[in-house]
Amino acid sequence: MAKKTKEPLLEIVDLKKHFDLGGTLRKKKILTAVDGVTFTIYKGETFGLVGESGCGKTTTGRTIIRLYNPTGGKILYEGVDLATLNNKQMFPFRRKIQMIFQDPYASLNTRMTVTDIIGEGIDTHNLLQGKERQERIFELLEKVGLKREHANRYPHEFSGGQRQRIGIARSLAINPDLIICDEPISALDVSIQAQVVNMLEDLQEEFDLTYLFIAHDLSMVRHISDRIGVMYLGKLMEITTSDELYDNPRHPYTKSLLSSIPIPDPRSSIRESRIILEGDVGNPINPKPGCRFASRCRYAKDRCRQETPELVEIEPDHFVACHFVDEIND
CATH class of the missing domain: 3.40.50.300 (P-loop containing nucleotide triphosphate hydrolases)
Structure with missing residues (x-):
């Protein structure tokens, strides 16, 4: 039987994978597929x-x-950084x-x-x-x-x-x-x-x-x-245990995802709690500073469009990347 432990097998630290799409010398087009993921x-x-x-x-x-091959960051497998190894290693x-x-x-x-x-x-x-x-x-x-x-x-x-x-x-x-x-x-x-x-x-x-x-x-x-990480445009928005994520989602994007799960009874009142995202999906090519979800978030403020939020532990084993997570969940 699989034994679950708190011993890390794989640690991903600030992992980045960018693709060069060409462009001019003055303005290269860089697709930021994965942009600073840690778990x-x-x-x-x-x-x-x-x-x-x-x-x-x-x-x-x-x-x-x-x-x-990663653009940046670490891929620690039992302490060995795979990102630094050549094919033979x-x-x-x-x-x-x-x-x-x-x-x-x-x-x-x-x-x-x-x-x-x-x-x-x-x-x-x-x-x-x-x-x-x-x-x-x-x-x-x-x-x-x-x-x-x-x-x-x-x-x-x-x-x-x-x-x-x-x-x-x-x-x-x-x-x-x-x-x-x-x-x-x-x-x-x-x-x-x-x-x-x-x-x-x-x-x-x-x-x-x-x-x-x-x-x-x-x-x-x-x-x-056992645990779940929620990604949006190359960034992690939320990480916590499976039950906690579904019972107590804290990031606006996570809430919208969960509200989109189909329900067996279309007449159920749960349908009234659907969160319909408005606004345009951000562009992963040469993205602007700030939260990647800001263009679709109804709680977004000026700070969200200027400063990228860090993934912060707001409760034990519950991490959220949102400047106003406490204000939103009051």
Whole structure:
């Protein structure tokens, strides 16, 4: 069973990932996809990362695993700063950190059999060979709800849900400690999503895994996460425990997100509490100083448009980036 501790496994400190979009010498266009993100993931827990499409969730995950090289900041894995390592030095850490990708159709090589897809990491790290390798692949297929006879088939012979299960088996093949789940259920049918999430929870307990769970489905994130971070345009707006976030949201953006969760009864009075955001979404290209949410926040003041708020602990384990958080929540 996964043991949750207060021992940090991954510490992200002021992480930045900017993309140079060109432009002129006088004015370069810089896309600030991730712009100073800080959070900690403890061993055995699931840390959820939520926000609108384009807020930088996936870029954060890909930068942590070094699919993207960070522009700045630290990625401390058990005290080692991955941001400073070259490809050769990163090699042993790639066994410790794996990723489940969002699109099960694009993330599997159509020319490879399931055996080759799952076994690729085993071969790369020279873990098992021959019969032991094949038995490991069979074992992983059964762990994710597939059968041994599926091993010699190709990705096009499977449904989306089955493909994602293959992707999950691939991520488990080299016994990682941390798995970055990049919206692993968003491309799946609703009828299958719960099955995959329940399977991820079972695997976490069995293999003592730690998850970074990236998603925009707030109800599903609450189900699986111990703590949640809310992102908006490359910045973290709020971090706290799952129950605290849903029961006592403090940032205006978090409140608007939670109010948008669909409810089963459309006649319910809860619908009257919907928060409709007005104003324009800020531009992540060469952003102006101030709070990224200021252009859509009904509480915004001059200070919000001039000074970027820091992520501050307002209560134990509850962090909020808002200049007027106490005034708003009186």
